[in-house]
Amino acid sequence: MTQSEHSKIKLAQDGDAAALEDVVRSIQDRVFRLATRMLADPVAAQDATQEILIRIVTKLSTYRGDSAFETWVYRVATNYLLTARKMIANDPGLSFEMFSDDLLDGLADDRTAAAEDHVMLNELRVRCTMAMLLCLDRDHRAAYVLGEILELDHREAASIVEVSPANFRKRLSRARSAVQAFTAASCGLTTPTTAACTCRKRLPAAMASGRIGSTPSPALSGAPSMTEAQTLAAETEAGLVAAKLQRATGPLTPLKDFAADVLRIVDPPG
Secondary structure: OOHHHHHHHHHHHOOOHHHHHHHHHHHHHHHHHHHHHHHOOHHHHHHHHHHHHHHHHHHHHHOOOOOOHHHHHHHHHHHHHHHOHHHHHHOOOOOHHHHHHHHHOOOOOOOOOOOOOOOOHHHHHHHHHHHHHHHOOHHHHHHHHHHHHOOOOHHHHHHHHOOOHHHHHHHHHHHHHHHHHHHHHHOOOOOOOOOOOOHHHHHHHHHHOOOOOOOOOHHHOOOOOHHHHHHHHHHOOOOOHHHHHHHOOOOOOOOOOHHHHHHHHOOOOO
């Protein structure tokens, strides 16, 4: 953290509204990205992000600089995503077996599959990639998102979820193995010659069932294209392709500036 950032946080803690707004604006993208990967839903992530930012503002006076500010922010955000009643109640409780069965339900054949250049193919790819992580329980999902997708240092990530580094590494290893195994068995991007499900064959059923909408989500518009994802999968070592595809979702930038809304709800501390 630079001296300027440290000074701004101190001003925000002392009740400077402009500094607080700047602090919120500087972290909202990271909070939204974390929430989107944990919830696999940009709309739900919008609501969660606002709730998390409100928590951060109300708890800001407790930040003492014992860890990097980003680490503290991720700790507050992850705690909310893991423990808030609303988050627990809305968790779908998926398993990889359930997800695999769903992917195979209603697959089109080559005659009725979507065209290669269908605009929604990449939307399906990104949403399926994110939804896959819902098959992990929340603790292992958090370990995978923090350690594999956001690529945080393991000691920092362990501090965020408040477990020992050794415990965190075990969680991450189990989560990584599960995601790799499922991707290798079920994803046509990874194993096009053996996996039954491909985005072209899955898209008609996904759209008909409402799994994805009829138009692309603006929040996912920055993702690498389908062609780029196919090239990435083809050129990546088998053991690494799952992680590479999980990271190929784009910046996941929120579609709104939360700062003003949050400050209208919460008075600056001081």
